[in-house]
Amino acid sequence: MTADVIIQQLVNGVTLGGMYALIALGYTLVYGILLMINFAHSEMFMGGAYVGLGMLLLLTSKSFPAHAFFTGSAFGILVLYVIVFAVAAIAIGILGMVIERVAYRPLRHAPRLAPLISAIGVSIFLQNAALLWIDSKAIPFPRVFPVTPLVTFAGASVNSLQILIVATSLILLFVLDTFISRTRVGKAMRATSQDREAAGLMGIDINYVISLAFFIGPALGAVAGVFHGMYYGAVVFSMGFIPGIKSFTAAVLGGIGNLRGAMLGGFLLGIVESLAAGFLSTGYKDVVAFIILILVLIFRPGGLLGESVVEKV
Amino acid sequence: MLTVTNLKTCYGKIEALKGISLTVNEGEIVTLIGANGAGKSTTLKTLSGQLVPTAGSIEFEGVKIAGLPAHKVTQKGIIQVPEGRRIFSRMTVLENLDMGAYLRSDKEGIKADLEHVFELFPRLRERLAQKGGTLSGGEQQMLAMGRALMANPRLLMLDEPSMGLAPVVVETIFEIIEKLNQDGITILLVEQNANLALSIADRGYVLETGQMKLTGTGEELLANEDVRKAYLGEG
Numbered sequence A: 001m002t003a004d005v006i007i008q009q010l011v012n013g014v015t016l017g018g019m020y021a022l023i024a025l026g027y028t029l030v031y032g033i034l035l036m037i038n039f040a041h042s043e044m045f046m047g048g049a050y051v052g053l054g055m056l057l058l059l060t061s062k063s064f065p066a067h068a069f070f071t072g073s074a075f076g077i078l079v080l081y082v083i084v085f086a087v088a089a090i091a092i093g094i095l096g097m098v099i100e101r102v103a104y105r106p107l108r109h110a111p112r113l114a115p116l117i118s119a120i121g122v123s124i125f126l127q128n129a130a131l132l133w134i135d136s137k138a139i140p141f142p143r144v145f146p147v148t149p150l151v152t153f154a155g156a157s158v159n160s161l162q163i164l165i166v167a168t169s170l171i172l173l174f175v176l177d178t179f180i181s182r183t184r185v186g187k188a189m190r191a192t193s194q195d196r197e198a199a200g201l202m203g204i205d206i207n208y209v210i211s212l213a214f215f216i217g218p219a220l221g222a223v224a225g226v227f228h229g230m231y232y233g234a235v236v237f238s239m240g241f242i243p244g245i246k247s248f249t250a251a252v253l254g255g256i257g258n259l260r261g262a263m264l265g266g267f268l269l270g271i272v273e274s275l276a277a278g279f280l281s282t283g284y285k286d287v288v289a290f291i292i293l294i295l296v297l298i299f300r301p302g303g304l305l306g307e308s309v310v311e312k313v
Numbered sequence B: 001m002l003t004v005t006n007l008k009t010c011y012g013k014i015e016a017l018k019g020i021s022l023t024v025n026e027g028e029i030v031t032l033i034g035a036n037g038a039g040k041s042t043t044l045k046t047l048s049g050q051l052v053p054t055a056g057s058i059e060f061e062g063v064k065i066a067g068l069p070a071h072k073v074t075q076k077g078i079i080q081v082p083e084g085r086r087i088f089s090r091m092t093v094l095e096n097l098d099m100g101a102y103l104r105s106d107k108e109g110i111k112a113d114l115e116h117v118f119e120l121f122p123r124l125r126e127r128l129a130q131k132g133g134t135l136s137g138g139e140q141q142m143l144a145m146g147r148a149l150m151a152n153p154r155l156l157m158l159d160e161p162s163m164g165l166a167p168v169v170v171e172t173i174f175e176i177i178e179k180l181n182q183d184g185i186t187i188l189l190v191e192q193n194a195n196l197a198l199s200i201a202d203r204g205y206v207l208e209t210g211q212m213k214l215t216g217t218g219e220e221l222l223a224n225e226d227v228r229k230a231y232l233g234e235g
Helices: A003-034 A041-060 A067-072 A074-107 A113-133 A160-182 A184-194 A196-201 A206-232 A241-254 A259-279 A282-299 B040-047 B070-076 B093-100 B107-120 B122-126 B137-149 B167-182 B194-200 B218-223 B225-231
Strands: A149-153 A156-159 B002-011 B014-024 B029-034 B055-060 B078-081 B155-159 B186-191 B203-208 B211-217
Touching: A003 A041, A003 A156, A003 A160, A003 A184, A003 A206, A003 A241, A003 A259, A041 A067, A041 A074, A041 A113, A041 A206, A041 A241, A067 A074, A074 A113, A074 A206, A149 A160, A156 A160, A160 A184, A160 A206, A160 A259, A184 A196, A184 A206, A184 B093, A196 A206, A196 B070, A206 A241, A241 A259, A241 A282, A259 A282, B002 B040, B014 B029, B014 B040, B014 B055, B014 B211, B029 B040, B029 B167, B029 B194, B029 B225, B040 B078, B040 B155, B040 B186, B070 B078, B078 B137, B093 B137, B107 B122, B107 B137, B107 B167, B122 B137, B137 B155, B137 B167, B167 B186, B167 B194, B186 B194, B194 B218, B194 B225, B203 B218, B211 B218, B218 B225
Parallel strands: B029 B186, B029 B203, B078 B155, B155 B186
Antiparallel strands: A149 A156, B002 B014, B002 B055, B203 B211
């Protein structure tokens, strides 16, 4: 394999990693607070792709009054995409909050396996809902702007979509990180994840914090879903499963419950997977991803950035 | 200030509190003593809203608060320092103190209270940027109390503040409890160390298997034959 292929695979890997990082945050955020793996999170990703696609088709259809504006100029396209992403993120964020309220909150004091099974149930429900009510076949995701190589170096090219995905991911990750570490509500989320009861005694409304986590996580997952649809050019009801499990791997790799860990894990996994696809063959990329999951669980179950603070009781 | 009437709390089918009544008057130190499993912590957890009572009433300054969630009780000015400190171990000392002031927005008042906490516990100022989990047990107790004070409590409820601490540290903690009381904070203190608790309390209650067995002033209870036998290790 030549240098240009390696660089090209790195570029692809970082793009993929941005998407994994966005999804992984949703797993880690919820785990940090409820110690629960939200297995329905992959369906937030799928749902986001559908909502984004739906908005895109609606706003650009010939019968929509302002369609000429949205497709006519670069500015119009920008506005179009901001709307598409915002609607997908908000709609799926609300869906996430509803799911928590209906399927997880009643089980908050149940044994830990119960909400886990409920989450798997929600996942199956949502996949089948999409299959029955939308389509069983993949729907093409239209390209509104031309995806052209913008930068070329060392024989590798970076296209406009890849730059958009990586830049947006990094911005969202930075915003979330700042929100969690600096703002009052963000600190309340951290306090709740460390000791829920003590946080309640501080006057923190625990249900509000949990609802917020179930808004932010799915909203970020939805953004990743829209990116995935744009990047691969199609949306299908079963699209959430593999990226969901991969992002869960990324969250575990970084240290589940640790936000920066999830970001790091996402990018690492994306890069390793793409290199594996380049060095071996594309068929091996999933194998490599899951070998990483197994190795991490065996040798470093706390993950790369797992908590290292000595805790005294 | 606080009036509890016929309070019952259950864990599943087990009735941990079988109808207890107690009052705390403004400015008092009231202590609740009793053996392991008597229901002391259950009482505090029910008062602070962490547990929902099955019957009875809790009135704080004329307002019924039984069954309110913990964050609403905190809003009323009742702050609990939980058993085992429960500080946020991965947050710094300063962040922990900030969380205590979560409901407040009076910046000047918060700043003044922070200074006050540092005066009471100079050790906390030295360890400001350290993660809570790296503090010693005594320092964690100080942090837990400092954090509660940041909420500007009118009624401070302390659950086993002496647990697991060296005698000299316990002494410091109790001196500070008395000082806080002199500064106008009403105290409800749950303790296994009955001797120490009764010696600083205005009044005390003896709880036994979910029921109030005895009540009296601190001195009366210290002098009481049954109390001496059962809780002070005499006889």
